[in-house]
Amino acid sequence: MTAAALSSVLPENAARICLVESEQIGTIGVGEATIPDIINFNAMLGIPEAEFLKATNGTFKLGIQFVNWGRQGESYMHPFGQHGVDMNGIDFHQYWLKYRQDHPDSSIEDFSLSAIAAQGGKFAMPDPNPRSVLSQLRYAYHFDATAYARYLRGFAEQRGVRRIEGKVTHIGQHPETGFITHIDLESGESVDGDLFFDCTGFRGMLISQTLGVSFQDWSHWLPCDTAQAIACERTGEILPYTISTAKQAGWQWRIPTQHRTGNGHIYSSKLLSDDEAIDSLLQDLDGPALGSPRKIRFQTGHRTKLWEKNCVAIGLSGGFLEPLESTSLFLIQEGISKFISLYPTAAMPAVVSDEYNRQLVKKFEQVRDFIILHYKATERDDSEFWNYTRTMDIPDSLSARMELFQEAGRIFRYEDELFAKPNWIAVLLGQNIAPKSVDPIIGAVGAADITRSLQSMRSAMQGAVAKMQTHRAFLEHYAWSGETV
Numbered sequence: 350m351t352a353a354a355l356s357s358v359l360p361e362n363a364a365r366i367c368l369v370e371s372e373q374i375g376t377i378g379v380g381e382a383t384i385p386d387i388i389n390f391n392a393m394l395g396i397p398e399a400e401f402l403k404a405t406n407g408t409f410k411l412g413i414q415f416v417n418w419g420r421q422g423e424s425y426m427h428p429f430g431q432h433g434v435d436m437n438g439i440d441f442h443q444y445w446l447k448y449r450q451d452h453p454d455s456s457i458e459d460f461s462l463s464a465i466a467a468q469g470g471k472f473a474m475p476d477p478n479p480r481s482v483l484s485q486l487r488y489a490y491h492f493d494a495t496a497y498a499r500y501l502r503g504f505a506e507q508r509g510v511r512r513i514e515g516k517v518t519h520i521g522q523h524p525e526t527g528f529i530t531h532i533d534l535e536s537g538e539s540v541d542g543d544l545f546f547d548c549t550g551f552r553g554m555l556i557s558q559t560l561g562v563s564f565q566d567w568s569h570w571l572p573c574d575t576a577q578a579i580a581c582e583r584t585g586e587i588l589p590y591t592i593s594t595a596k597q598a599g600w601q602w603r604i605p606t607q608h609r610t611g612n613g614h615i616y617s618s619k620l621l622s623d624d625e626a627i628d629s630l631l632q633d634l635d636g637p638a639l640g641s642p643r644k645i646r647f648q649t650g651h652r653t654k655l656w657e658k659n660c661v662a663i664g665l666s667g668g669f670l671e672p673l674e675s676t677s678l679f680l681i682q683e684g685i686s687k688f689i690s691l692y693p694t695a696a697m698p699a700v701v702s703d704e705y706n707r708q709l710v711k712k713f714e715q716v717r718d719f720i721i722l723h724y725k726a727t728e729r730d731d732s733e734f735w736n737y738t739r740t741m742d743i744p745d746s747l748s749a750r751m752e753l754f755q756e757a758g759r760i761f762r763y764e765d766e767l768f769a770k771p772n773w774i775a776v777l778l779g780q781n782i783a784p785k786s787v788d789p790i791i792g793a794v795g796a797a798d799i800t801r802s803l804q805s806m807r808s809a810m811q812g813a814v815a816k817m818q819t820h821r822a823f824l825e826h827y828a829w830s831g832e833t834v
């Protein structure tokens with residue numbers, strides 16, 4: 350992603366870019382679910398959507414269904430896009446909270462176009478006309494991450510990036526400044542550079558092993574540390590959403606691509622053995638397994654500096670938050686776009702890297718709070734894992750936000766946070782965090798008016814979804830790869 354974006358965005362001759370990769374080491378190969386911002390990344394590079402979907406066996410994603418998170422036996426949808434329409438400057442969910450007093454069976458999902466389409470297995474492109482109900486649809490993709498990396502490599506090479514296949518064995522530093530001067534490969538070749546992106550994954554070969562930048566560990570808030578990943582044959586329809594199911598000591602994902610289903614179990618190795626995790630994963634597959642489960646160990650947190658001297662850590666080398674809300678590729682995008690907006694002079698001024706670090710760390714913290722919310726806002730008491738997360742101390746920033754919401758349903762988006770009000774609302778309400786009272790301003794609006802407005806919104810959305818194609822039919826017409834496993 351970094352080489353492709355820089356080769357596409359930087360003016361010709363601004364830089365010579367070299368990409369070193371080792372097929373022997375390979376990529377981590379997971380990272381199949383995304384959020385809508387990936388559309389902007391591909392658009393910035395000028396990648397045609399249908400071509401990209403075919404090349405990566407991609408499908409559309411309208412949100413995530415969370416099963417057994419708030420309580421066992423319950424599920425809710427975290428859809429992309431907004432719920433309903435804000436009216437008279439007041440958030441839609443405030444109207445809905447009042448509406449629910451007279452309609453206790455109502456769910457806020459009934460007012461999300463993405464959620465209604467997801468549940469019906471439907472898809473359509475959003476309408477750019479803001480007056481159309483279809484303008485409320487938001488989507489992202491599921492895809493084969495290895496195929497995406499391959500596609501972007503080809504893209505970068507076409508734009509002048511020199512790719513070198515080989516294993517890095519040594520990293521040279523300036524004896525006085527400690528700046529990285531070159532990398533040595535197993536083949537004997539040496540590659541000089543002014544600036545180095547560490548994209549070596551969890552090993553952090555440059556940022557950690559060479560420059561010794563420390564790690565901010567968040568495992569006390571996010572105790573999962575291991576994943577088992579396996580693909581299986583797809584048997585049913587191609588769902589236009591990810592499924593995340595809470596388990597005894599973690600959770601499992603199910604991600605449908607065109608040719609298969611990606612599955613994984615993320616868990617705390619202190620509370621669940623590998624064998625137990627694998628058994629649970631294999632039992633829940635909805636088709637024959639393709640290969641055996643692959644174990645991945647991880648630590649949650651980030652490098653205290655993502656840009657140190659002349660090295661910028663992008664991807665897993667810079668930090669990792671479990672893929673509960675599919676945010677890792679987004680954090681890579683953020684790293685790239687912040688780097689472009691802070692493109693340094695050869696002197697590599699510290700003020701530039703300090704600003705980069707401040708902004709990136711803030712992004713990690715904001716995403717962290719949203720992910721912790723899923724673990725904290727639970728009533729589950731059926732295992733040591735859930736007892737721990739339900740009762741643990743959480744960051745002040747998150748507890749203040751939860752308390753404000755519980756008072757009268759107020760929620761705000763701070764600075765340029767990734768997750769907006771509808772995202773927080775979906776998870777807070779989905780996991781049974783209920784405000785004690787409705788907003789006093791809404792208290793003054795007549796219940797009959799609110800009912801009329803909401804029911805007309807709902808029927809407009811249901812009408813729009815009824816006219817959509819099934820997700821599969823849309824894909825077959827638009828970007829079918831035809832590949833089988």
Ligand SMILES: Cc1cc2nc3c(=O)[nH]c(=O)nc-3n(C[C@H](O)[C@H](O)[C@H](O)COP(=O)(O)OP(=O)(O)OC[C@H]3O[C@@H](n4cnc5c(N)ncnc54)[C@H](O)[C@@H]3O)c2cc1C
Nearest residue numbers: 371376377379380381382517549550576664665672677678
């Ligand atoms: C269990 C799990 C599930 C995930 N799910 C999602 C998801 O659904 N959505 C999402 O957005 N993200 C997800 N992620 C994160 C996502 O996988 C990564 O952010 C993404 O794949 C980028 O990885 P990377 O390039 O940093 O590292 P890697 O994929 O590990 O790539 C490292 C690269 O460095 C090269 N390399 C390393 N050492 C050397 C060396 N010595 N010499 C030469 N080359 C070297 C390798 O060859 C490779 O090309 C998930 C991560 C995990 C662990």
